[in-house]
Amino acid sequence: MTSLITTPNLTDHDGFYAELLATHKGLSETQSHALNAQLILILANHIGDRAALSEALKLAAKDLR
Amino acid sequence: MPYDYKPFPYHPPLGLSEPEPTHPVIIVGAGPIGLAMALELANHNVRSVVLDDNNVVSVGSRAICWSKRSLEILDRLGVGDKAVEKGVTWKVGRTFHRDKEVFNFDLLPEDGHKMPAFVNLQQYYVEQYLAEAALEHDLIDVRFKNKVTSVSQTDEIAHVRVETPDGCYDLNGQYIIACDGAKSTIRAMMGLDFDGELFEERFLIADIEMQADMPSERRFWFEPTFHNGQSALLHKQPDNIYRIDLQLGWEADPEVEKQLEVVIPRIEKVVGHSDFTLDWVSVYTFQCRRLDRFVHDRVIFVGDSAHVVSPFGARGGNGGLQDVDNIGWKLAAALQGRANCALLETYNTERVHGSDENILNSARATKFMTPSDGAERLFRDQVLALAAKAPFARAWVNSGRLSVPAIYPMDAPDHDALPKVSRPGAVAPDAPLGNDWLLRGLGGQPVILALGCEIEIDGIEVLNPEVSETLKQRYLGTLETAIYLIRPDQVIAARWAHTDPKAISNAINAMWCAV
Numbered sequence: 001m002t003s004l005i006t007t008p009n010l011t012d013h014d015g016f017y018a019e020l021l022a023t024h025k026g027l028s029e030t031q032s033h034a035l036n037a038q039l040i041l042i043l044a045n046h047i048g049d050r051a052a053l054s055e056a057l058k059l060a061a062k063d064l065r
Numbered sequence: 066m067p068y069d070y071k072p073f074p075y076h077p078p079l080g081l082s083e084p085e086p087t088h089p090v091i092i093v094g095a096g097p098i099g100l101a102m103a104l105e106l107a108n109h110n111v112r113s114v115v116l117d118d119n120n121v122v123s124v125g126s127r128a129i130c131w132s133k134r135s136l137e138i139l140d141r142l143g144v145g146d147k148a149v150e151k152g153v154t155w156k157v158g159r160t161f162h163r164d165k166e167v168f169n170f171d172l173l174p175e176d177g178h179k180m181p182a183f184v185n186l187q188q189y190y191v192e193q194y195l196a197e198a199a200l201e202h203d204l205i206d207v208r209f210k211n212k213v214t215s216v217s218q219t220d221e222i223a224h225v226r227v228e229t230p231d232g233c234y235d236l237n238g239q240y241i242i243a244c245d246g247a248k249s250t251i252r253a254m255m256g257l258d259f260d261g262e263l264f265e266e267r268f269l270i271a272d273i274e275m276q277a278d279m280p281s282e283r284r285f286w287f288e289p290t291f292h293n294g295q296s297a298l299l300h301k302q303p304d305n306i307y308r309i310d311l312q313l314g315w316e317a318d319p320e321v322e323k324q325l326e327v328v329i330p331r332i333e334k335v336v337g338h339s340d341f342t343l344d345w346v347s348v349y350t351f352q353c354r355r356l357d358r359f360v361h362d363r364v365i366f367v368g369d370s371a372h373v374v375s376p377f378g379a380r381g382g383n384g385g386l387q388d389v390d391n392i393g394w395k396l397a398a399a400l401q402g403r404a405n406c407a408l409l410e411t412y413n414t415e416r417v418h419g420s421d422e423n424i425l426n427s428a429r430a431t432k433f434m435t436p437s438d439g440a441e442r443l444f445r446d447q448v449l450a451l452a453a454k455a456p457f458a459r460a461w462v463n464s465g466r467l468s469v470p471a472i473y474p475m476d477a478p479d480h481d482a483l484p485k486v487s488r489p490g491a492v493a494p495d496a497p498l499g500n501d502w503l504l505r506g507l508g509g510q511p512v513i514l515a516l517g518c519e520i521e522i523d524g525i526e527v528l529n530p531e532v533s534e535t536l537k538q539r540y541l542g543t544l545e546t547a548i549y550l551i552r553p554d555q556v557i558a559a560r561w562a563h564t565d566p567k568a569i570s571n572a573i574n575a576m577w578c579a580v
Contacts, residue, residue, distance in 0.1 A: 005457065006455040006456055006457055007456050007457055008456065008457045008459075008460045009457060010457075010460070013460040013461050014426070014429050014461075014463065014466065017429070017433075017444070017448075017461055017463075018429055018432075020444065021432070021440060021441055021444065024439070024440030024441075025440075027440070029439065032439065032440045032443075059454060059455060060451075062454055063450070063453075063454065
């Protein structure tokens with residue numbers, strides 16, 4: 001059973017994207033990595049769906065190697 | 066066939082031999098916005114003089130993508146059908162990453178609108194049609210080769226000094242409208258700030274003529290192999306002309322890039338052959354800037370003189386026509402003594418709002434296309450990688466968010482159960498009406514649209530059409546009755562499910578700022 005949503009599920013895509021980049025603005029590369037890592041953990045906790053998170057990890061890793 | 070640039074005639078103006086009476090409106094600039102402005106004012110029975118330092122239409126295609134709203138406005142000015150007939154109607158856009166299509170979109174214009182979602186037509190054709198209409202109009206006095214060399218104003222009057230091939234003269238107007246483009250001389254002469262962002266990026270823009278059986282689609286590439294990892298756009302225009310935009314990088318030298326031996330090989334790589342002729346080429350930078358205020362007492366800025374945006378999103382020419390739409394009826398009312406300057410001030414607030422929306426969207430698209438190193442680049446590249454794997458990421462791919470009319474923030478009577486598409490502040494959605502169209506029955510004057518009920522108000526036209534399925538969908542939703550007050554620019558000013566003449570009369574007064 002698929003539980004990960006892969007179709008658009010967010011309003012104001014462009015606004016979120018702009019806010020995300022604005023949050024990164026002025027950070028060093030290391031700080032940016034830290035921000036991304038913390039953000040993933042925060043969102044994972046918020047999602048709270050273990051199976052969906054596994055699928056998300058697989059989707060992100062796909063075609064990377 | 067390349068476009069045949071025919072010069073417009075110059076006639077020595079009256080002002081050279083005797084003082085001219087004060088004109089109601091002097092429009093500076095006979096580009097698409099200045100000419101549309103003159104025609105819009107003429108529709109409201111206002112005379113104008115249009116001054117232009119040049120005597121030909123725009124060289125090169127420049128603004129090519131005309132939105133549905135622009136076509137509706139052009140239709141009111143009498144050239145909409147011509148523009149659609151000559152133009153290339155399109156609705157499909159394809160986005161590529163490297164050489165693979167990531168996704169495509171279909172603007173899928175729903176049925177029941179007179180005008181299509183977008184038409185591609187070179188700016189010179191739009192200018193030609195507007196100029197022909199303006200030159201024929203009794204209320205419009207177009208003066209080519211008339212260059213404004215100074216501007217000033219008092220509480221009562223605005224003044225320009227004008228240079229012609231036969232000498233200089235002075236001209237007074239109750240209002241001056243600056244439609245003199247991104248490099249506005251009126252703006253410069255008044256020493257006004259033009260604030261915003263300049264993006265450190267250069268794009269090559271070219272029109273080529275070629276015999277090709279290309280579909281009428283917008284094609285955009287991120288990092289194509291044919292153009293060294295940068296962005297590219299290909300878009301079809303009439304007369305077998307294709308628009309090509311190529312990202313060059315900030316280091317590029319504009320003069321070198323315009324040379325044929327540099328341009329031609331770049332384009333050969335895009336189209337895959339050398340069987341084309343180069344019609345026009347230019348190099349531009351991205352800017353997103355605007356004036357702090359668009360109304361400076363008796364001098365009003367309209368179009369690119371007031372605000373500029375980067376081109377991906379078709380928000381320059383289309384934004385300018387929305388300015389024209391917004392100011393026309395207000396200025397006419399002020400000149401004809403039906404409104405005070407509070408109404409003109411709403412042009413400032415509403416179009417600053419519209420302009421900010423255009424600037425926001427075009428700045429975001431520009432950032433996505435030309436990310437700086439670091440997080441911007443990282444997320445841009447990974448959005449593109451993810452878009453190939455999952456549909457949701459495609460919503461983040463930004464090669465320009467195409468122009469839609471602004472919804473003006475409005476504190477006006479409204480009813481929650483009525484459809485969102487026709488809320489106060491929005492342009493009234495078109496719908497078939499008998500053998501004609503709703504929008505052709507609106508505009509010029511305020512109108513009450515009464516659906517499912519009858520109402521009579523002194524001094525205002527009431528439209529009481531039979532409720533078709535389309536009207537029901539766009540104006541009634543689940544309700545049985547609705548009453549709409551629609552402004553002369555076809556923007557919805559107020560709406561009710563049920564109401565009384567007193568409430569309508571209050572809303573009409575509020576529309577004219579007469580409260």
